[in-house]
Every structure is written in structure tokens, then in C-alpha cells.
Amino acid sequence: MxxxxxxxxxxxxxxxxxxxxxxxxxxxxxxxxTMTVQQGGRKKPLDTVAQETVAKIHGSTTYLHDGIRESSMETFLSLWLNNRNWNEEPFVLLSYRPLKEQVGLDPDQKHFSFETLMRNQALGAVVREAHQVEIRGEDLTRDQREAITLEDRLTLMLETVSDDAIAIVPHPTDIKGKWVGITEGQSLYPAESVAPLLANFATIKQTFLSGTRHLPLLAPLAASLKSGLTALSPEVYPADSVMRREVFFNHFxxxxxxxxxxxxxxxxxxxxxxxxxxxxxxxxxxxxxxxxxxxxxxxxxxxxxxxxxxxxxxxxxxxxxxxxxxxxxxxxxxxxxxxxxxxxxxxxxxxxxxxxxxxxxxxxxxxxxLVPVLRDNFWLSIHVPTIALSYASFALALGLGHVALGSYLFTPQAKSRIQLLSQLNYRVLQVGVLLLTTGIILGGIWAHFSWGRFWGWDPKETWALIALLCYLVPLHGRLVGWIGNFGISVASVVAFNAVLMAWYGVNFVLGTGLHSYGFGTGGSELVIASVVGLDLLFVLITAARYQGWLIKSGEPDSAVSPNPFGS
Incomplete structure (x- = not known):
């Protein structure tokens, strides 16, 4: 059964x-x-190029234009073939509020036109200052990193509006050679070989310009163009199954x-x-x-x-x-x-x-x-997944801790369930500590081979160690009897903030150190701080309930304990 x-x-x-x-x-x-494009150091289908381009510029894979929700392919083709005035389209994402306030843009607006951003002199000054900081080898501020990211979006948008924006013509002989745009194909092949492809592309462009909502009309023309590109260099052009697999992944x-x-x-x-x-x-x-x-x-x-x-x-x-x-x-x-x-x-x-x-x-x-430091598949395959699995273990402990604290807050009489949750949580915390310790040691060995030292107090390394200590203390405290079930539940929730800092904070807030390949922009510290604040408030309310501070005088409560972290 x-x-x-x-x-x-x-x-x-x-x-x-x-x-x-x-x-x-x-x-x-x-x-x-599935038409193959050489871009970003690899060969990928046009479907991927469309999704990545639109997402990087706009922050979403779809775009609302004149009340119609366009797909990434429709939007990309419109950019590539330039069938409308993209200078005035509010298409470029800028969500970082402090930067918008600094350069005089509407802080409540999320998307701006290419022209608006390019004409903003204050924004240009921030970008130029950021480049000067990079030249001096200094660390960028958050505003400067956001400005550089915005510049990358504007550059990508400018580069996309061109017939030769994407390299679809393969190199004649070298599988690792440089591909070129459709009109640049004559630099690699005889004119008579490229002429039919140029005519085909011109027909595709004209068909698209006649109506962006009729993409299926492009199918036979695209098939003919793709067949011609493949015939130019069959040995270099990737197998159709490889491109179709990536397109399937995108849509599945x-x-x-x-x-x-x-x-x-x-x-x-x-x-x-x-x-x-x-x-x-x-x-x-x-x-x-x-x-x-x-x-x-x-x-x-x-x-x-x-x-x-x-x-x-x-x-x-x-x-x-x-x-x-x-x-x-x-x-x-x-x-x-x-x-x-x-x-x-x-x-x-x-x-x-x-x-x-x-x-x-x-x-x-x-x-x-990959950046050079990550190109060792052996260490990449064992260090990073181990660290990430330790984060997963601590996240699971966070969830169990919330369930346990919820029981303390709403059903304190459920002693057996609280005891069970504490035991379950303790096991997960042990697994997390084992994985994080192993990951830190493996990272030190990898750092020795890549950077010539095992440990350098890099922000990522330091916060990984802080996170480990934040879990070792309550585990040892539980072992020697300093804290009980309630204490281990509180620790599993509060200590996760150290993991959050090592995982998110170093990458998006600090943005310094040798682990620069993991840095990012666009994260919202306000949102994270609000969530963390509400979570800590929940812990404080539960602790107050557990200690009896929220109970009226004379009302019995079996959860009250003389030890604030006891069972």
C-alpha cells in the first residue's frame, strides 16, 4: 500500500x-x-542569445510594448533589426535607488530610455569616476559598481542594434576560430558563397519589419539561412542536436x-x-x-x-x-x-x-x-558544491528552527514535538558543520595551488570561518549542557545570518576580495535587512513568550524555564 x-x-x-x-x-x-551564434566565448543558439540579451538589459525575458507582452525573441529581433526607435523606449533597467537619487533620476522609476541615461551628465561623471578607481586598482563603492553595470547594459544595447551584432557566419576551418556577422562574411568566404545568404537575410529583415507579431513567417526563411550557414563549413558548425538541447533546456x-x-x-x-x-x-x-x-x-x-x-x-x-x-x-x-x-x-x-x-x-x-582561477574542474567539483551543501544544511536547520520556535510560541504544551524537532535540528546542524569544515579545508588547498597561500583573511574566507564558529559554539554548548532545545532552535535561526553574510553579503554588499568572480549588483540590502529584522523580531517574541514575559499574572505556562536557553 x-x-x-x-x-x-x-x-x-x-x-x-x-x-x-x-x-x-x-x-x-x-x-x-537553434541558429548558432558565437558569443561570450562559446557557441550558443539564437534563442539563448535573445533571452540573455533582453534579461541583461531589461531585467526580464519579456517586454511590455504598447500593451503587448513580447517574448525575448520578438524583442531581440526588434533590437537587432532596429524596427522602431529604441532610443526612446523605457527599456534599460536601473533599480538601485541611491544611484538614481544621486544623478537626479526618478527614484520610483525602474526602466529608462537609452537617450535619457546617455544624456545624464551626472551619471556620466559617476561612470568616469568608477573607471578611474578601477585604473588605480582600488575597490569600487556600491554606487560605482551599479554605474558600471548600467554602462554595460547601455553598451550591450548599442551593440545589439546592428546587422553584424551577432556572429553567425562560422570560421572556414578553425573550430576555435572567430566567427563574424552576416555582412562581414565576405571577409572569410568568396562573394559568390555569401551572396545568397545576404539575400536571404535581407528577406528575413524585410519580413520582420513588415510585422513583428508574425514570427512564424520567418521559419522557412530562417531554415534556409541556417542551412546555408551550415554548408559554408560543416566541420566547424556545431551539430544541430547540441543547439536543440540548449533550446529545450531554455523552454523546459x-x-x-x-x-x-x-x-x-x-x-x-x-x-x-x-x-x-x-x-x-x-x-x-x-x-x-x-x-x-x-x-x-x-x-x-x-x-x-x-x-x-x-x-x-x-x-x-x-x-x-x-x-x-x-x-x-x-x-x-x-x-x-x-x-x-x-x-x-x-x-x-x-x-x-x-x-x-x-x-x-x-x-x-x-x-x-570561467575565470582562470575556476578552470580546475577537480577542485571546482568538490570545494564549491561542498560549501553550498553546507549552506543548504544550515538553511534546512533554519527551517526546522522556525517550526520549533513556532511550536514554542503557539503550542508550548506540545513537549514531545518540540523535543523531536530539536533532535532533528541537531542532526542537520552536525551535517552542516561537517560539510562547511570540509569545504573550508578544501578551499584552503585550492587557494594554495591558485594563489600560493592556504589562508589570507579574504572577506569570503573570513566570513566562512565566522559562520563555522557561529554553529560550533551552540553545538558544543548543547554537548556540555549549556543550552537546551530552545537554545539550539534559536541558534539555528540566528546563526544563519552569518551564512547569509558569507553567501550574499560578501558578493553584493562588500564586493571586495579575491573572490571577485562571485560579485554581483542589483541586490537590495533594504529587503534583506527587512527580512532579517522581522525574523529576529519573531525570535525575540518567541523568547519573550518562552520566558513568560507575555503571559498574564497567574496564568500557567509549562514552557517557562529558568534557563533562557534551556529545554
Missing amino acids: KLLKFAIGLCLGLLLIAAPLSQFQPSALDALE HPFAKAWQLYGIAFIFMLAALWIKPLELYWSAIGLFVAGVAVQSYGFWLRMQIAGRPPVTNMYESVVWVGFGIAAIALIFELIYRSKYYLLAAAPLSVVCLILADSLPAVLDPSISP
């Missing part, structure tokens, strides 16, 4: 993954989407499907906890397994595309942590059958994957060549 209910949940998850079946079939724009959205399955599994598990039918429990397990499976498949696809482990930037680390939370929780759940592991894990995995899926301007999902 258990196996049957598990199979039902798993099959339901697989049906949700497979729907609609049309996602497994080539689209009407297959030839256009495995990580989005994963969080949807985790969310449904959470609802089933919550029902199993309150209604207590065993059938719902095993169906929830089946759905959760389906979520882990589709996310694993997404990782495998991304590894095939990138040729490396998918853990090299902030986007990939967020997705990997979401996966680690789910996988670790599933392992513990199958061992202890407590229900609480999945209850604590599912919302956290959902949050990680939603953030990764909805913030392309902050968490850049594009696949780019």
Missing part, C-alpha cells in the same frame, strides 16, 4: 513535469531558435517545475500532518522525489551545455542550495519518517528556485567561460 501511494504521488509529479507534451516537440521557430524550465512540485508536496505533507492519513504522506514523498528528479535532470542538462559543474556563479549557487535543501531533507525523511524535514525544506527550496527564476538581472543565469 505504501508503495502504491508513493507511485501515485510520483506519477502525478511526472505528469505535471510532462505537461504540456508540446514542450518536447520542436517549435515553429525551431530553425530560428526544469527548476521552475521543481519548485512547483516542492510546493505541491508541501501541501500534501501539511495535510498528512494534520489529517494524518498515511496515504497522503507517501504521495507527498512521491511528489518530492519527482521534484528532486526534475531538478537533477536540469542540472545534468546545464552541465552538458556548460561542460562543467553548475556551481560557478550566484545563480547556480542559489539553485544548488535549493537542491541541497531538498535532497538532504529527503534523505533524512526517508531515514526518520518524521514529516518535519520536508515541511521545513519545501518552502526554502521553493524560495531559492523562485528567486533564481525571477531575478535574471541580479542572479545572472547565463553560461559564460
